[in-house]
Amino acid sequence: xxxxxxxxxxxILIGQIVDTNSAWMAQQLNLIGVSxxxxxxxxxxxxxxxxxxxxxKKRADLILITGGLGPTKDDITKKTLAKYFEMGFRRDEGAxxxxxxxxxxxxxxxxxxxMQQADVPDGCEVIVNKNGTxxxxxxxxxxxxFVSMPGVPFEMKYLMSDEILPxxxxxxxxxxxxxxxxxTANIGESFLAQEIEVIEDSLPAHIKLAYLPKLGQVRLxxxxxxxxxxxxKTEVEMFASQIISKVNRFVVxxxxxxxxxxxxxxxxxxxxxxxxxxxxxxxYIAHLITQHPGCSSVYWGGAVAYAYELKESxxxxxxxxxxxxxxxxxxxxxEMAQGAIKHFKTNYAIAVSGVxxxxxxxxxxxxxxxxxxxxxxxxxxxxxxxxxxxxxxNIERSAxxxxxxxxxxxxxxx
Amino acid sequence: xxxxxxxxxxxILIGQIVDTNSAWMAQQLNLIGVSxxxxxxxxxxxxxxxxxxxxxKKRADLILITGGLGPTKDDITKKTLAKYFEMGFRRDEGAxxxxxxxxxxxxxxxxxxxMQQADVPDGCEVIVNKNGTxxxxxxxxxxxxFVSMPGVPFEMKYLMSDEILPxxxxxxxxxxxxxxxxxTANIGESFLAQEIEVIEDSLPAHIKLAYLPKLGQVRLxxxxxxxxxxxxKTEVEMFASQIISKVNRFVVxxxxxxxxxxxxxxxxxxxxxxxxxxxxxxxYIAHLITQHPGCSSVYWGGAVAYAYELKESxxxxxxxxxxxxxxxxxxxxxEMAQGAIKHFKTNYAIAVSGVxxxxxxxxxxxxxxxxxxxxxxxxxxxxxxxxxxxxxxNIERSAxxxxxxxxxxxxxxx
Numbered sequence: 001x002x003x004x005x006x007x008x009x010x011x012i013l014i015g016q017i018v019d020t021n022s023a024w025m026a027q028q029l030n031l032i033g034v035s036x037x038x039x040x041x042x043x044x045x046x047x048x049x050x051x052x053x054x055x056x057k058k059r060a061d062l063i064l065i066t067g068g069l070g071p072t073k074d075d076i077t078k079k080t081l082a083k084y085f086e087m088g089f090r091r092d093e094g095a096x097x098x099x100x101x102x103x104x105x106x107x108x109x110x111x112x113x114x115m116q117q118a119d120v121p122d123g124c125e126v127i128v129n130k131n132g133t134x135x136x137x138x139x140x141x142x143x144x145x146f147v148s149m150p151g152v153p154f155e156m157k158y159l160m161s162d163e164i165l166p167x168x169x170x171x172x173x174x175x176x177x178x179x180x181x182x183x184t185a186n187i188g189e190s191f192l193a194q195e196i197e198v199i200e201d202s203l204p205a206h207i208k209l210a211y212l213p214k215l216g217q218v219r220l221x222x223x224x225x226x227x228x229x230x231x232x233k234t235e236v237e238m239f240a241s242q243i244i245s246k247v248n249r250f251v252v253x254x255x256x257x258x259x260x261x262x263x264x265x266x267x268x269x270x271x272x273x274x275x276x277x278x279x280x281x282x283x284y285i286a287h288l289i290t291q292h293p294g295c296s297s298v299y300w301g302g303a304v305a306y307a308y309e310l311k312e313s314x315x316x317x318x319x320x321x322x323x324x325x326x327x328x329x330x331x332x333x334x335e336m337a338q339g340a341i342k343h344f345k346t347n348y349a350i351a352v353s354g355v356x357x358x359x360x361x362x363x364x365x366x367x368x369x370x371x372x373x374x375x376x377x378x379x380x381x382x383x384x385x386x387x388x389x390x391x392x393x394n395i396e397r398s399a400x401x402x403x404x405x406x407x408x409x410x411x412x413x414x
Numbered sequence: 415x416x417x418x419x420x421x422x423x424x425x426i427l428i429g430q431i432v433d434t435n436s437a438w439m440a441q442q443l444n445l446i447g448v449s450x451x452x453x454x455x456x457x458x459x460x461x462x463x464x465x466x467x468x469x470x471k472k473r474a475d476l477i478l479i480t481g482g483l484g485p486t487k488d489d490i491t492k493k494t495l496a497k498y499f500e501m502g503f504r505r506d507e508g509a510x511x512x513x514x515x516x517x518x519x520x521x522x523x524x525x526x527x528x529m530q531q532a533d534v535p536d537g538c539e540v541i542v543n544k545n546g547t548x549x550x551x552x553x554x555x556x557x558x559x560f561v562s563m564p565g566v567p568f569e570m571k572y573l574m575s576d577e578i579l580p581x582x583x584x585x586x587x588x589x590x591x592x593x594x595x596x597x598t599a600n601i602g603e604s605f606l607a608q609e610i611e612v613i614e615d616s617l618p619a620h621i622k623l624a625y626l627p628k629l630g631q632v633r634l635x636x637x638x639x640x641x642x643x644x645x646x647k648t649e650v651e652m653f654a655s656q657i658i659s660k661v662n663r664f665v666v667x668x669x670x671x672x673x674x675x676x677x678x679x680x681x682x683x684x685x686x687x688x689x690x691x692x693x694x695x696x697x698y699i700a701h702l703i704t705q706h707p708g709c710s711s712v713y714w715g716g717a718v719a720y721a722y723e724l725k726e727s728x729x730x731x732x733x734x735x736x737x738x739x740x741x742x743x744x745x746x747x748x749e750m751a752q753g754a755i756k757h758f759k760t761n762y763a764i765a766v767s768g769v770x771x772x773x774x775x776x777x778x779x780x781x782x783x784x785x786x787x788x789x790x791x792x793x794x795x796x797x798x799x800x801x802x803x804x805x806x807x808n809i810e811r812s813a814x815x816x817x818x819x820x821x822x823x824x825x826x827x828x
Contacts, residue, residue: 290696
């Protein structure tokens with residue numbers, strides 16, 4: 001069974017927002033065995049929306065539409081759907097009640113423009129949206145299903161999880177899709193491909209292998225599709241084992257989790273604790289780690305020591321070290337990591353200090369120069385990296401490099 | 415002139431990665447007066463790619479294609495383009511030289527699979543990619559331009575900025591598109607719409623107004639399109655002024671910059687400094703701030719105080735406060751903010767402590783309970799928020815709420 005996702009909104013086409021909804025929806029659909037054929041973003045333009053609907057209907061059985069349901073004049077999805085399906089409008093009592101409740105909860109006067117949120121094309125089924133004022137609308141036409149949802153991520157997510165996905169699962173007999181991901185680090189895509197070429201060539205037609213490189217890591221993803229869940233799983237696990245034993249020294253984890261989560265799991269299993277001392281990454285490593293529930297059993301916290309003064313007062317870096325070698329130096333980053341271990345009382349620490357850019361470079365330390373140290377109680381390893389002149393990229397690459405260094409130290413300490 | 419963006423890659427359609435390239439490309443195209451008609455994501459499937467190219471060609475003059483150019487077997491874009499344009503292959507010397515140089519730089523042996531990166535459809539023009547081994551390919555057919563680029567964001571960005579956009583600008587006479595964004599906070603979308611309804615109704619047809627709500631902020635975006643840049647600017651500025659004077663008390667800044675950047679600019683202009691003391695936001699506020707070049711003149715740093723011990727040792731929160739009131743309390747967050755001011759020696763500080771979830775809630779402090787304090791040397795304002803049970807969302811909402819509180823305090827202190 002095929003689905004398509006249509007996201008509606010000028011803000012996507014002028015690039016003001018990144019469409020994160022589609023990736024989430026695609027993930028959820030894949031998990032229940034629905035393949036996404038295409039993701040299409042179109043503007044708030046009636047003709048173009050109708051063209052996109054017409055074209056999606058030819059390829060897919062299920063068309064999920066997000067966006068353009070706000071109360072303001074630039075939102076035209078509802079009107080356009082009514083035109084496409086040749087329907088009039090009715091005011092839906094369930095939807096109106098929900099709008100009333102939401103305004104009551106926030107103690108706000110109910111405006112006419114808000115009540116109009118409950119007006120829907122008269123041939124659709126309304127799925128009440130408990131998290132917002134725009135109702136979700138379910139249309140059926142010549143055995144194709146169209147669902148229109150608000151584009152606000154948390155409203156869409158709740159509607160998908162609680163309403164749309166369960167309905168699709170009970171309505172269709174769906175094939176199974178099994179994905180298996182292996183996260184690798186310290187090796188490039190081409191070398192990895194060369195290492196596992198024989199295994200890749202032996203894959204049957206219903207199993208695909210993809211390489212997903214990102215910032216010094218490569219994810220390998222095996223995807224199998226078929227009717228027998230159990231045998232698919234067995235097959236995928238078999239090929240995954242072959243790959244893992246071939247490139248074992250580069251494997252971080254055989255699961256679709258981020259690098260920092262793999263490290264957290266590893267440290268948690270060994271009862272270890274971690275702190276961070278960040279300068280140029282400015283809290284990004286801490287943020288990566290603290291995105292994950294349960295991280296507090298491993299991660300105690302850290303410092304974002306941007307100013308010299310804070311490097312001294314929080315981390316105990318010596319003034320002399322900073323003035324002699326500079327903030328971006330092996331000496332400073334080593335003292336930062338050791339200071340974190342000492343002051344934050346953790347088993348391991350990460351420290352980063354660099355020139356993130358785009359300004360602030362010096363002849364001997366151009367923009368992109370980043371010193372990273374990882375420490376345990378007995379040892380500190382420091383390395384210098386030369387990244388680019390792009391700030392955000394330097395922050396992200398530094399974070400990944402620091403995490404890979406920590407991973408390597410943890411492996412050494414096993 | 416219309417462009418379309420086609421992104422190719424199974425990883426997008428199974429939701430393994432979020433397509434951030436398209437938003438960036440759309441932004442850049444808009445800035446030079448090219449409207450993006452549609453963004454389409456399709457899988458690594460020959461027929462579907464050809465269908466997408468055929469369909470895009472009907473609507474647009476310029477088709478930008480990213481992805482599917484890696485050296486591994488799952489990447490089929492190049493082969494598919496050759497088929498679509500009915501071309502054979504040739505090995506491009508310039509592209510091969512670049513591949514050689516890149517492998518030399520990283521001191522890696524050059525494999526046959528890497529040299530094949532220089533094989534291109536024989537009717538295309540090669541634009542050498544200085545940042546990677548996949549060449550950029552420029553095709554022309556019946557006055558339509560097709561450009562195929564790698565999907566790796568920094569390679570694509572450099573190719574767009576340095577090669578593609580300059581060529582398009584010199585080749586076509588493009589209309590001007592002027593955008594003007596006004597960032598508001600402390601008011602909901604519907605109320606804002608009601609406040610400025612008369613102005614919105616008076617807009618001419620070539621000027622559009624969009625509402626972009628996000629986490630307690632609403633961005634208003636005026637977009638004007640036409641041939642006379644100067645008069646467009648004047649018109650847009652006039653309507654922007656009308657809106658700003660109508661809803662002045664809710665306006666953060668009349669520029670398309672994030673909330674934290676507006677705050678940084680405001681503080682920099684007033685010579686003020688800032689520190690952060692984060693518990694449940696785990697460095698996210700620090701990360702938001704330190705994304706911006708030049709932030710170090712305002713932002714000195716801060717603590718990510720996840721563990722009780724660090725709240726005491728870095729921020730000076732009293733043990734008694736933590737044991738009596740708990741980490742998520744007005745008392746603790748107040749001491750955190752005041753501790754940051756005192757220990758980090760800044761004029762202002764933000765402190766956040768909450769239950770991000772999904773676990774860790776208590777009957778009196780359910781998941782989503784977040785205490786936030788903002789301080790200057792004389793005053794601390796603390797507020798409690800009740801967000802959701804979604805961890806990432808709670809982190810993001812807490813950060814925005816904290817920044818809005820800081821903004822309001824800065825406005826008060828004017």
